Structure formats: C-alpha cells, structure tokens
Amino acid sequence: MLLHGNSQNHATWFGVAARLAQRYHVVLADLRGYGDSSLPEPGANHVNYSAPVLASDMFEVMDSLGYQRFFLAGHDRGARVSHRMCLDHPDRIMKVCILDVLPSYHAWTNLSMRSALASWHWQFLAQPEPFPDTLISAVPAEWFLKSRGYDRQLPKIVFDDYIRCFTKKTILGACRHYRANATIDFQTDTTEKDRKMATPLLVLWGTRGAPPTRNFRPYGANSRATSSTLNRSLPATQCK
Amino acid sequence: MAQPSSILAEATSADYVRDPSHWGSPEVAALFPGFKHLDMRTKGAIIRVRHGGSGRL
Numbered sequence: 001m002l003l004h005g006n007s008q009n010h011a012t013w014f015g016v017a018a019r020l021a022q023r024y025h026v027v028l029a030d031l032r033g034y035g036d037s038s039l040p041e042p043g044a045n046h047v048n049y050s051a052p053v054l055a056s057d058m059f060e061v062m063d064s065l066g067y068q069r070f071f072l073a074g075h076d077r078g079a080r081v082s083h084r085m086c087l088d089h090p091d092r093i094m095k096v097c098i099l100d101v102l103p104s105y106h107a108w109t110n111l112s113m114r115s116a117l118a119s120w121h122w123q124f125l126a127q128p129e130p131f132p133d134t135l136i137s138a139v140p141a142e143w144f145l146k147s148r149g150y151d152r153q154l155p156k157i158v159f160d161d162y163i164r165c166f167t168k169k170t171i172l173g174a175c176r177h178y179r180a181n182a183t184i185d186f187q188t189d190t191t192e193k194d195r196k197m198a199t200p201l202l203v204l205w206g207t208r209g210a211p212p213t214r215n216f217r218p219y220g221a222n223s224r225a226t227s228s229t230l231n232r233s234l235p236a237t238q239c240k
Numbered sequence: 241m242a243q244p245s246s247i248l249a250e251a252t253s254a255d256y257v258r259d260p261s262h263w264g265s266p267e268v269a270a271l272f273p274g275f276k277h278l279d280m281r282t283k284g285a286i287i288r289v290r291h292g293g294s295g296r297l
Contacts, residue, residue, distance in 0.1 A: 009288075010288070010289075010290055011264070011268055011271070014268075014271040014272070017271070017272055017275070017290075018271065018272060018273060020293065021274070021275070021292050021293030021294065022293070022294060023293070023294060024293050024294070024295065025291065025292070025293045025294065025295030026275075026291060026292060026293045027289065027290075027291040028272075028275075028289065028290045028291065029287055029288065029289045029290075030287065030288040030289075032282075032284070032285035032287065035288055036262070036263075036264075036279075036288035037285060037286060037287045037288045038285045038286040038287075040284050040285050048284055053284065056282070056283065056284075057282045057284070057285055057287055060280075060282040060283065060287075061280055061282065061287055061289055064246070064247070064280055065291060157265065157267040157268055157271070158268065158271070160265070161264050161265065161268045164260075164261065164264065164265075
C-alpha cells in the first residue's frame with residue numbers, strides 16, 4: 001500500500017506503481033479529503049481527520065481487498081498516516097517506508113526559524129475555517145500548485161491531474177488534515193511521545209527536499225520513534 | 241479488525257473518456273496498466289483506490 005502527501009493524490013506513485021506491480025499487488029488510495037475521496041464533516045475536535053481515523057480507512061480498504069498483513073509506504077501526510085497505522089496495528093504492517101517527514105510531535109516541538117519558513121503551510125492550513133481555504137480557493141489551482149513547484153517535479157499529465165483534484169473540496173480536506181494534526185493528533189502524540197514503532201522502518205528523503213537532511217534524525221536509530229530503522233537519502237527530488 | 245469496505249463503483253475504460261472530471265484522464269490511467277480503479281466505502285468516507293499487480297510476493 002502506497003499513501004500520498006499533501007496537495008497530491010495517488011497518481012503521485014506513477015513512477016513506481018507499475019514496476020512494483022510486476023512483483024506485488026499494489027494498492028494506491030486517496031486519503032479522505034484528498035484526490036477523489038470524499039470530504040467527511042470534521043466532527044468534534046477534528047476527530048474525523050485524526051490520524052487513527054485516517055489509518056482506519058486504509059485498514060478497511062486492505063480488509064476489503066483481502067490483506068491482513070502488508071508492506072506500507074507513505075509520503076508526507078501519507079507517511080504520518082503510515083506511522084499511525086504502525087502504532088495502532090503493528091501486527092498488520094510487515095515493513096514500512098517513511099518518505100520525507102519528521103514525526104509530527106518532534107516537528108511541532110522543535111520549530112526553528114528555518115523549519116517554520118519551510119513548513120509555513122502547517123501553521124496556515126491549521127487556522128480556523130474559512131480563512132485559509134477561502135484564500136487558497138481565491139487563486140487558480142494551476143497558479144497555486146506551480147508556486148509550490150509541482151510543475152517542475154512531475155510529467156504534465158500528472159500535474160494536470162493534481163489540478164483536476166485541487167478543488168474547494170480538497171482544499172477544505174487539506175485544511176482539516178492540518179487542523180487535526182495541530183489539535184487532536186498533537187494531544188495523542190504528546191501522550192505517546194515515548195512510544196516506539198515496532199515495525200521495521202526505512203526512512204527516505206530527498207537531498208534537495210525540505211526540511212534539511214540533518215533534521216531527519218528523529219526517525220533514526222537513536223530516536224524514540226522506532227526500534228529498527230534504516231535511513232537513506234535520495235540524490236534528488238525531481239522525477240521527470 | 242476494521243469492518244470490510246464495500247465497492248461502490250468501478251471505472252471502465254469508457255469512463256475516462258466520458259467522465260474525466262470524475263475518474264481522471266485516459267493518459268493518467270495508462271500510467272497504471274492493468275490496475276482497477278474503484279470507489280470504496282469505509283465507515284466514515286468514500287475512498288478512491290487504484291490497485292493491481294501480480295501479488296506474487
């Protein structure tokens with residue numbers, strides 16, 4: 001199972017899905033609120049966008065396809081959901097690959113000027129509705145996504161699919177994800193901050209990505225995040 | 241264990257031409273040859289899924 005990140009959908013896996021499918025049954029899903037998945041109401045304290053609920057969606061999908069245990073990889077928001085899936089059901093995830101994220105608790109409690117500038121959208125998207133979604137919806141989707149560099153990282157047909165999906169629905173969905181991350185998930189993460197993942201873990205990040213490489217140590221072997229970790233950087237973030 | 245999802249809809253090749261705003265373009269579908277493209281209901285959402293491959297491992 002492969003899970004995408006913010007502003008994206010499952011088409012983000014275009015470069016690897018077909019190759020993996022030569023050996024594996026590959027499952028790509030749009031997280032709720034993103035892509036072509038639905039936009040549930042947020043519920044009290046954003047519970048319906050909390051990591052355990054997002055994780056439950058993915059387990060239900062895998063249940064439906066007949067998979068009790070499976071390999072998992074997630075990028076960005078999908079990586080946070082992957083992290084939660086490993087914590088909630090370690091018996092079901094055989095191995096996990098986390099791409100380009102830090103544990104949310106670490107990110108929130110170790111903000112620096114550099115990381116705050118690089119991850120400004122965390123603070124912006126978490127503001128109360130309808131402030132951030134109204135502002136983002138006021139500009140063309142293509143302009144917004146180009147300003148975030150997606151057109152330089154993707155084939156045009158995939159970029160166009162991101163534009164197709166970048167509607168008021170998915171903008172609201174993204175905001176609800178980040179509000180949950182800053183509220184209900186932070187409360188949970190604070191309670192569980194010393195808990196380790198038992199799942200064998202591969203951490204990958206792009207050397208030209210953000211945040212800077214050295215900040216990925218919290219998922220590393222000396223951290224509290226996991227008991228079994230292999231860390232690797234990738235030479236580039238572009239994949240045309 | 242979570243309750244199994246149910247399949248609500250499955251795209252056909254004609255759907256990519258007839259309704260690309262809903263299912264995406266034929267060009268994107270071609271990036272995932274042989275994959276099924278579904279809407280699945282979970283307890284709280286409808287999840288768009290694409291899946292395929294040999295499943296040998």
